Amino acid sequence: MVREDRADGPHPRKVPLFDRPLSRQALAEVFADCVDYMERTVYLNGDRERTVTVCYLLGMARNERLSDYILRPLAQDPALSRAPEGELFSRLQYGALYNLAAIRRETLDDVVNDLILGSCALFFPGRLDALTLPVPTEEKRAVGEPDNEPALKGSRESFVESIRTNTAMVRRHLKAPQLKIREHIVGRQSRTLVDVLYLEGIADPDTVSQVEEKLDQMDIDGVETAGNLEEYLTDTARTPFPLMAYTQRPDRLCQGLLEGRAAVFADGIPLGWLVPGTMDQFFKTGQDRAYHWLTASALSLIRYLCALITLLVPGLYIALVTFHPEAIPPKLALSIVAAKQEVPFSTIFEVLIMLLAFEVIQEAGLRLPGPIGATVSILGGLVVGSAAVEARIVSPAVLIAVAIAGVAGYTMPSQDFGNALRLWRFLLAILASVGGLFGLALGCAALVYHLAQLESFGVPYLAPFTTGVGATRGHPSLFRLPLPAMKWRDGAVRTQNRRNQR
Amino acid sequence: MNKSLALLLGACLLLSGCTGLPAAREMGDMALLRTMGVDLAPEGLEITASTGPRARGLQGTGEPALVLSAREDSLSAACLALQGLSDSYVFFGYVDQLLLGEELARSGALPVLDYFARDVELGLGAQLWLTRGTTARAAVESGGEQGVEGRLSTLQTDGKLGVAAITRTAGEIYTDLLERGAAFVPVLTLEGEDASLRESGYGVLGPEGLTGFLEGEAARGLELLAGRAPAQVLTVELGSNQVSARPQAVSLRAELDLQEGEPAGLKLECRVEMGLTEDRRSPTGEELAQLRRRLERRALEQIESALASLQEWGADCVGLGAKAGLACPGEWRRIQEDWPALFGRVKIETDVRVVIYE
Numbered sequence: 001m002v003r004e005d006r007a008d009g010p011h012p013r014k015v016p017l018f019d020r021p022l023s024r025q026a027l028a029e030v031f032a033d034c035v036d037y038m039e040r041t042v043y044l045n046g047d048r049e050r051t052v053t054v055c056y057l058l059g060m061a062r063n064e065r066l067s068d069y070i071l072r073p074l075a076q077d078p079a080l081s082r083a084p085e086g087e088l089f090s091r092l093q094y095g096a097l098y099n100l101a102a103i104r105r106e107t108l109d110d111v112v113n114d115l116i117l118g119s120c121a122l123f124f125p126g127r128l129d130a131l132t133l134p135v136p137t138e139e140k141r142a143v144g145e146p147d148n149e150p151a152l153k154g155s156r157e158s159f160v161e162s163i164r165t166n167t168a169m170v171r172r173h174l175k176a177p178q179l180k181i182r183e184h185i186v187g188r189q190s191r192t193l194v195d196v197l198y199l200e201g202i203a204d205p206d207t208v209s210q211v212e213e214k215l216d217q218m219d220i221d222g223v224e225t226a227g228n229l230e231e232y233l234t235d236t237a238r239t240p241f242p243l244m245a246y247t248q249r250p251d252r253l254c255q256g257l258l259e260g261r262a263a264v265f266a267d268g269i270p271l272g273w274l275v276p277g278t279m280d281q282f283f284k285t286g287q288d289r290a291y292h293w294l295t296a297s298a299l300s301l302i303r304y305l306c307a308l309i310t311l312l313v314p315g316l317y318i319a320l321v322t323f324h325p326e327a328i329p330p331k332l333a334l335s336i337v338a339a340k341q342e343v344p345f346s347t348i349f350e351v352l353i354m355l356l357a358f359e360v361i362q363e364a365g366l367r368l369p370g371p372i373g374a375t376v377s378i379l380g381g382l383v384v385g386s387a388a389v390e391a392r393i394v395s396p397a398v399l400i401a402v403a404i405a406g407v408a409g410y411t412m413p414s415q416d417f418g419n420a421l422r423l424w425r426f427l428l429a430i431l432a433s434v435g436g437l438f439g440l441a442l443g444c445a446a447l448v449y450h451l452a453q454l455e456s457f458g459v460p461y462l463a464p465f466t467t468g469v470g471a472t473r474g475h476p477s478l479f480r481l482p483l484p485a486m487k488w489r490d491g492a493v494r495t496q497n498r499r500n501q502r
Numbered sequence: 503m504n505k506s507l508a509l510l511l512g513a514c515l516l517l518s519g520c521t522g523l524p525a526a527r528e529m530g531d532m533a534l535l536r537t538m539g540v541d542l543a544p545e546g547l548e549i550t551a552s553t554g555p556r557a558r559g560l561q562g563t564g565e566p567a568l569v570l571s572a573r574e575d576s577l578s579a580a581c582l583a584l585q586g587l588s589d590s591y592v593f594f595g596y597v598d599q600l601l602l603g604e605e606l607a608r609s610g611a612l613p614v615l616d617y618f619a620r621d622v623e624l625g626l627g628a629q630l631w632l633t634r635g636t637t638a639r640a641a642v643e644s645g646g647e648q649g650v651e652g653r654l655s656t657l658q659t660d661g662k663l664g665v666a667a668i669t670r671t672a673g674e675i676y677t678d679l680l681e682r683g684a685a686f687v688p689v690l691t692l693e694g695e696d697a698s699l700r701e702s703g704y705g706v707l708g709p710e711g712l713t714g715f716l717e718g719e720a721a722r723g724l725e726l727l728a729g730r731a732p733a734q735v736l737t738v739e740l741g742s743n744q745v746s747a748r749p750q751a752v753s754l755r756a757e758l759d760l761q762e763g764e765p766a767g768l769k770l771e772c773r774v775e776m777g778l779t780e781d782r783r784s785p786t787g788e789e790l791a792q793l794r795r796r797l798e799r800r801a802l803e804q805i806e807s808a809l810a811s812l813q814e815w816g817a818d819c820v821g822l823g824a825k826a827g828l829a830c831p832g833e834w835r836r837i838q839e840d841w842p843a844l845f846g847r848v849k850i851e852t853d854v855r856v857v858i859y860e
Contacts, residue, residue, distance in 0.1 A: 321529050322526045322527065322528065322529075323524045323525075323526055323527075324524075325527070325529050325532065325593065325595060326593075326595030326596070326623060326625075330534070330536070330596050330598065333529065333534060333596060334534060334556070336529050337529050337530060337532060337534060337556075338556070340528070340529055340530030341530045342530075343530060346526075346528060347528060347529070348526070395530075433526075434523060435523040435524065436523070436524045436526075438517070438523065438524065439523070442514055442517070446510070449510075
C-alpha cells in the first residue's frame with residue numbers, strides 16, 4: 001500500500017508548490033476562480049507597443065498606493081517609454097516607481113506568496129521574471145489598552161493583530177540594533193507570518209535556534225489560534241501547565257527580552273509569547289516593577305499564597321471534615337456540625353458538586369455577552385448559592401471553602417496557569433476524599449513530581465526555584481528586590497550576559 | 503513510566519503503613535464531647551461526658567447539652583458504652599476538660615492519664631481538674647442544660663490571664679508525675695445554692711494517688727513557688743494608711759547546698775514584683791519600707807506554708823530540685839532518683855524580696 005495515496009496518511013510538504021515557469025498566464029491559472037484576483041495592462045506613457053501587466057489581489061493591495069506609486073508613473077512617465085527594452089526592468093526595480101521596495105522574482109511560488117501578502121506583480125511581455133512591489137493594506141485595529149493585563153501605573157498599549165505593528169511597538173521600546181527579528185511562514189494554507197525576536201548577545205542562541213527549528217518543522221494547515229503555536233512549540237500534551245508565557249503588553253514582552261528570553265509573534269494573534277516559560281513568570285504581572293518593591297513583594301507573596309489556597313482548600317476541607325475532625329478548632333467544628341446536620345449529602349459529594357457548579361457558572365458567564373454574563377454570575381453565585389444554603393442542600397462552610405478557592409484562583413496573572421490549578425484542585429479534592437490528609441499529601445507530592453519533570457526549551461519549569469542544571473540563581477522569585485539590587489538576569493534562562501546593570 | 507508508577511504505588515503502600523486508608527465520618531452525625539468526668543464506681547469506673555450547648559441548623563438554634571454516663575470495669579469499656587447511649591457518633595477528639603473525682607485521684611490518676619495518652623481520639627491537651635467534696639459526675643452535671651463547659655472554659659482563660667488558679671493540662675501533669683513523681687492540679691468544688699463550680703486551691707498527686715490539698719495561703723505559696731503571681735490582693739494597715747498591693751510578676755531562683763556531694767540544703771530566692779492598687783495616701787519613705795517588709799513577710803509565710811506540706815508529703819511538684827539542678831547538672835543527675843525522699847528532709851532557706859511599683 002502506498003502511504004501517500006491514503007487520505008488520512010501524512011502529507012509531505014510539496015516544494016515547490018507550483019512547479020511551472022513563471023508567467024502571467026500561470027499566475028492567472030493559480031488564482032483561477034478567485035474573484036479578488038485582478039489584472040490590469042498599462043501602456044507605458046501611452047505607448048501601445050510597450051505594455052506592462054499589473055496583477056494584484058483586491059483588498060490585499062492598497063488602492064491609493066497602487067494608483068499613486070505604481071500605475072501613475074507607469075502611465076505618465078515619459079522616461080519609461082523611452083527606455084530601451086533591456087533597461088526598462090532595471091529602471092522600474094531601482095527607482096522609477098516610488099514604492100519602498102521592488103523585488104525581482106523568478107519563481108511562481110514567490111510571486112504567489114507576494115500577492116497574498118499584499119504586493120502587486122508587474123509582468124513584462126516576453127520576460128520570464130516579474131517585479132513585485134509590496135503595497136499592502138494597513139487595515140488593522142488601533143492600538144488599545146490591554147484588557148487582560150490592565151495597568152494602573154505604566155504603558156497602556158497592547159499588541160494588535162498586525163504582526164508588523166507589534167514588532168514596531170517592540171522596536172520602539174528597545175531601540176538597540178541587537179534586537180533581531182526573524183520571520184518564518186507557518187501553515188500550509190494560512191501561511192501565517194511568525195516572527196522570532198531576541199536580543200543578540202543576551203538571549204541564549206540555543207533557545208532561539210530551537211524555537212526556529214520547531215517553527216520550521218511545523219507542517220499544519222493554519223495558525224488561527226494561540227494553541228496552534230503553543231502546542232507545537234512545547235510539549236504541552238502531558239501537562240495542563242502552560243510552558244510558554246504570553247502577554248498583551250509590549251513593556252512586559254520587552255522586559256522578558258531583556259531577561260534573556262526569546263519572543264514569538266504570530267500574525268493575526270494580538271499576543272506575544274516568551275520562551276522559555278518558567279513557573280515564576282506566571283506569578284509576575286506587568287506592574288511588579290512599577291510598584292514600590294515592598295508592595296510588589298507583598299502582592300507577589302499573596303499570589304503564591306492564593307495559588308496554594310485555590311489548590312488545597314477544597315481538598316483540605318474534605319480531609320479535615322471527613323477524616324480528621326480533631327484538627328479543626330472546636331468552635332469552628334461546632335458550627336460546621338450545626339450547619340451540616342440537616343444537609344442530606346456527604347461532605348465529599350457536596351464539595352465536588354460545588355466545585356463543578358462553580359466551573360459551570362464561570363463557563364456560562366464567559367460564553368455569554370458581557371452584561372448577560374455578569375447577570376448569570378450574580379444569579380448563579382449569589383441567588384442559587386444562598387438558596388441552596390437556605391434549602392439545606394449544601395452547608396455554608398462548603399460554599400465558603402469553594403468560593404474562597406475560586407476567588408483565590410482569580411489572582412493568578414496567567415489564566416492558563418489558573419486553569420491548570422483548577423484541574424489539579426479537582427484531582428486533589430478527589431484524592432483527599434479517598435485518603436484524607438494522606439491522599440492530599442500524596443497528591444501534592446505527585447504535583448511536585450510532575451512540575452519537576454517539566455522543561456521548557458531545556459530550562460526546568462520550576463526555575464528559578466530550582467535550576468536543575470547547577471546554574472546560579474538570579475534573584476529571589478517569591479518577592480521582588482529593589483531594582484538597583486537586581487543586577488542579574490535569571491541564571492536559569494541561560495543568558496549570554498548575566499549582568500544587567502552597573 | 504511504568505517503573506515510576508510502580509515505585510510511586512509502592513511508596514504509597516509503605517507510607518500508609520500497609521494498613522489501608524483512614525475511614526471517613528460525617529461531622530454532621532457526630533456528638534462532639536467537650537468535657538469528661540471520671541469517677542471511681544463499684545463496677546470499676548464511671549465516665550460522665552458532656553457535649554456542652556449544641557446548635558442546630560443555620561441559625562444555630564440552641565439545644566441542651568447532651569450528658570452521657572456509663573459505668574464499666576475499665577475506661578475503654580466505659581467509653582465504648584457511651585457510643586451506645588447516643589443517637590450520634592460520639593467523638594472524643596474535642597474533649598478539652600477532664601475532671602477527676604477525689605476518690606479516683608486517691609486511688610491513682612496515672613492509669614487514666616495513660617489511657618488519654620494512648621487513645622487515638624483523646625489526647626493529653628485537655629485541661630485537668632480535681633473535684634473535691636463531690637464527684638466528677640456531679641461537677642459535670644452541675645452545668646444543667648447549658649453544660650459546664652462555659653464555666654470551665656472561663657476558669658481556664660482566667661487562669662491563663664493570671665486572675666485565677668494555675669490551670670494545667672493532662673499532658674503537663676502526666677509529665678510531672680513521670681519525671682518528678684508529683685504534680686499539682688487545680689481543685690474545683692461545688693459551692694453555693696446554685697451549686698456552681700469554684701476554685702479551691704490545688705491537689706497534689708503522687709504516683710500512688712492523691713497526697714493532699716493545698717488551700718488558702720498554702721495554695722498562694724505554691725503559686726509563688728511555681729513562679730506565678732497569685733491572683734490575690736494583699737491589704738496592709740500602715741497606721742492611719744491602708745494600702746493594697748497585687749503581685750504582678752514572680753521569679754524564683756533555687757540553689758542546692760551540696761556538702762560532700764549530698765544535698766544539705768536548698769536555698770530559694772523569690773523576687774515578687776507588686777503594684778499598688780489602692781491607698782489612702784501614697785506611701786513614701788519609711789512607710790514604703792514598712793510596706794515592703796510586711797509584704798515580704800506575708801509572701802514568706804505563704805511559701806513556708808506550702809513548703810511545709812510539700813515536704814511532709816515528699817512531693818516536689820513544682821520542680822524545685824530540677825530548677826536548682828540546672829546549676830550543677832552532674833550532681834543533680836546523681837541524686838535525681840532519690841530526690842523525692844531527699845526533698846522531705848532537706849533544709850530549705852527561703853529569702854523573699856518584694857519590689858513595689860507605684
